[in-house]
Amino acid sequence: MKAIALIALMTTLATAAVSADDKVGFKKEDVAGTVLQRQVGQKVEIRLKSGEKISGKVEAVGGEALHLSSITGQEFYDAVVILDDISAIVIRTDRK
Template sequence: MHKKIFLMVFLAGMVAFTVASRADPVTISSGDTIQKVLSAQTGKKVSVIIKSGEELTGTVTTVTDELTHLGELAGKEFYDAIVVNSNIAAIIVRVK
């Protein structure tokens, strides 16, 4: 009896986790810029590839015309990053 209850609770938790972990698809349109794409990801975790080849992963907190603030950097939990938008070569967003 306890095994059945545990199994039901476990499966319900897995379904809830799967639904909660889905992300919105990324869309772009004519005239979009790095700034617009990053602004659409505000509050979400992204990776940005800098033109030098370095990859930074964090939560987009603020985007201006010139700069992007990434908080909660992966692997550097006590640090944030300010990235110059014109130095960003690519943006990686989790969509599944």
């Protein structure tokens, strides 16, 4: 009986982890920094107010800036993006 309960619990936790990982998890009080904070370690595409796109791995998010590494097309470069210059954050959610 304990084994069945343990398996059910593990299955539920695994399903919840996968479901949470597949979604952006947007909350109505979110700002660019909080959305990006949840993406640390993940690849994102940032669209700037100027229209430029930059994508890479989120390394860290500060109060006013974002550190991206492994910039797509410029893998040996990092970037620091001012959060106020961001107009959109594109996050891949189909982690198959």
